[in-house]
Amino acid sequence: MTGRRILSVWWPFLPIERWQRLSGASPDTTVALVEEAQHGQRIVAVTTAAAAGGAHPGMRLTDARTLFPALAAVPADTAGDAALVERLARWAGRWSPLVEVDGGDGLRLDVTGTAHLFGGEEALRQEVEARFAAQGLTTRVAIAATAGAAWALARYSRSPRGRSEDDLAPLPVAALRLSPQANHTLHRLGLKTIGALAGVPRRSLARRFREADNPLDALDRALGRTPEPLTALAVEPPPRATLRLAEPVADPAVLGQALAKLADPLARMLAARRLGARRILLTAWRIDGEVGEAGAETSLPTREAAHLVRLLAEKVGSIDPGFGIDAFALTATWCEPLDAAQDALIGEAPRERELARLVDRLTVRLGPGRVQRPEARASHLPERASRWVSGIFSPSRKQEGDERARPARLLDHPEAIGVIYATPEGMPRRFVWRHVVHDIARVEGPERIAPEWWRQPGGTRLRDYYRVEDSKGCRYWIYRDGIAGDGRGGAPDWYVHGLFG
Incomplete structure (x- = not known):
């Protein structure tokens, strides 16, 4: 069988189950x-015993x-039901890389070219039904060439097994997913089935319906005359290796x-x-519908x-x-370009790669918050530069021309010094x-650093930094806080801010 194939999953009793x-x-x-509605509480779902007593969804309480x-x-x-559907959609990735949530009670899967991996379309349909039934969900599944046809067969055909878009004719017009007003x-016009609608001239019906709710357009989508793509983005999936086991295994x-x-x-x-x-992410699919995951990050692409x-x-x-x-899958959820590179001639890996491996292993063992590295910031103030x-992220590169003489050790807070003797x-x-x-x-300097007025309005004065060396050969980074003539008056204060090697 060629062409596009869409699998539709419907859980008619998901909220109550x-x-x-x-x-x-x-x-x-x-x-x-x-749930609360405009005219009082409205029924969303009922148990089997309540349905036997006359209650049904959509009725007022x-x-x-x-x-x-x-x-x-x-x-x-409702939020819990939606979260369950999202989780089941994620779990349904075992059958197709392209899964879309279809309303609040179903899924749509693009199984084009994948059904043969599960023994054919009928075997795939049966497996999907059995897997969800094992989780306590009543499930109806249909496969067709269009999303509209699969949706209609799953919800309105008495037996979706072996059906196709050619079997839409006896279904009610509600199977075209029209609004209640259009139905x-x-x-009222006596058009109760899709087959009856298909035999009506298009021009005679077009003027009776809004353009967005035209049943003939819905029929064209269901029959494949006009395209109906899935809303999920058709992007290239991340690299993923999968492994399916013949029998479930509980051994860790x-x-x-x-x-x-x-x-x-x-x-x-x-x-x-x-x-x-x-x-990277290792995913394990359990037979009870749960998904186990274990992931790790690397500081360099590998x-x-x-x-x-x-x-x-x-x-x-x-x-x-x-x-x-x-079933298992190992996925590279975040990738970066990595071209082939030659190691050192003596066969040793570059030091940068060895350091990255060490950082990766320490991060996995200790946690990302406990392995850190410094990163440059765009600020002239040394304490903000x-x-x-987290050490797992690649260090930022300095821009060219941004090299300044800075001390190897910067004090956490500048420390005041007492000036005994000063030059004129x-x-x-x-x-x-x-x-x-x-x-x-x-003495070498000064290097004037102005305050960041947009961060500290009126609170910081100009600084003149000097690199000085004492008689013992020790080198310091000192600065004068407050410049003569800045309008504040008083003698400037001196501080030590860093130590050179």
Whole structure:
């Protein structure tokens, strides 16, 4: 079978089945999930026993209790239902790399060219139904050439098995996903099925409907006459190596074995695309619908399989195999360009790469907040010109022409010094710092640094920095806070801000 193939998943009772699973309520419970509406509370979902009593979704709670006084009402958890659908969509990535949430009760998967990996379309459909049924969800699945046809067959066909877009004719017009007003108009015209609608001249119907709600346009989309793309972006998926097990395995040792087996294929994929991984993620799909993950980051792009295995080896133990894992994937979720490079002639790896490996392993073991490196910032003030960042990120590069003579050690806070003797120009010749007298032998400067007025309005004065050397050969970075003639008056203050090597 050629052409595009879309798989549609529908959970008709997802809200109430999720509530029953979380609450542990028995199937005989007469409960309705309700939400606030314009004219009072409206029913969102009901249990089987409540449906037998006459309650159904869309009914007002007061009307339902008129028919069934014993009906109990529970607030619907719409946000929780949406979160469950999002999680199931992520879990459905085992069947297709392109998965889209379809409303609040279904999914759409582009399975073009992938069904043969699961034994064909019918085998894939059965597997999807069985997997979700094992999680306690009533599921209907259909596969067709268009998203509209798959949606219609999953929701309105009595048996979606083996159906295609050619079987749309007997379905009701509501299967075209029209608005309630458009469905009502078509019923008044006697057009109750898609087959009846297809035989009507287009011009006679076009003037009765708004352009955005034209049933003929919806029919064209369902039949593939006009395109209906998925809303998910068709981007190139990240490099990913997968492994499927013949039987679920609950032994934690399989985690390390799967990681070792997936690292080499992932490295080859990265090399083929001339990429290096900065973040890798090992995903394990459990048979109960849960997904276990373990990830790590690197300070430099890499595609060395052994290094990737070492980074994740200590983290895979956090994945709980539960009742068994039957599928794995190792994904490079963050990649950067990495061309081929030659190591040193004597066969040793460059020191930068060795340092990056050390930083990676320390970060995995101690945590990203405990391994840090300095990073330059765009500021003239020395105390703001650098900051500490996580060591896992590559150090920033200085711009050309930004090299200034700066001390190897910068004090956390400038420390005041007492000037004993100064030249007529105001430069100290002898000062006291930390109870020690220093005689200045050489001076270089000044370098004037102005305050950042947009950060500290009116609070900081001009600084003149000097590099000085005392009679013992020790070198200091001192500055004068307050310049003569700046309008503030008084003698300037002197501080030590850094020490040269």
